[in-house]
Amino acid sequence: MYNNLLTQLKEAADVSLSEIANKISNGIYDKQVVDYLATITDYSDLELAPQDLDKTTIVGIVDHHKLGGITTSTPLECWIRPVGCTNTIVKEMYDFHKVEIPVNIAGIMMCAILSDTVIFKSPTCTDTDIKAVRELAKICEIEDFGAVGGASIDPVTGI
DSSP states (O other): OOHHHHHHHHHHHHHHHHHHHHHTTSSSSSSSOOOOOEEEESSGGGSSSSSTTTGEEEEEEEESSOSSOOOOSSSSSEEOSSSHHHHHHHHHHHHTTOOOOHHHHHHHHHHHHHTTTTTTTSSOOOOOHHHHHHHHHHHHHHHHHHHHHHHSSSSTTOO
16 A cells, blocks of 8 residues: 555656756746745745745745744744644644645655654654654555655665
8 A cells, every 4th residue: 555655656746846847947937936925834044945035925934943034024824843844733734724634645744754753763753743644644544654654765865
């Protein structure tokens, strides 16, 4: 079961990355965020932001890192928690808003948490991350999420 899920996730990632690369090479996609409403995800340091971030309206931040130097012109929604992965927070957001997580999204989220927490071995991993993975694995009908995590870790780098 998990090999099929990993294959689907890899194919989806390959297609997405291919589409993005094509748009970049054709000049369709760049880092400009002028006149957009933006939710910053997985960072809040200006050094990591697109160059035109100051020309957009930030409406939210979802992050598991320290709070950085981004300031906003309006009030915003913040989900900043000391967990091992931003997707753990995203899972909490789905739960809070009582939105069902589709199987394919649950699989991607589960793999992201397993990767970011190095299959729960990272010192930043929390009980909340582990609980989120268990719940996401249930959605995906995966019994051995450790095998999924192990299959997604690069054997050379360990990441």
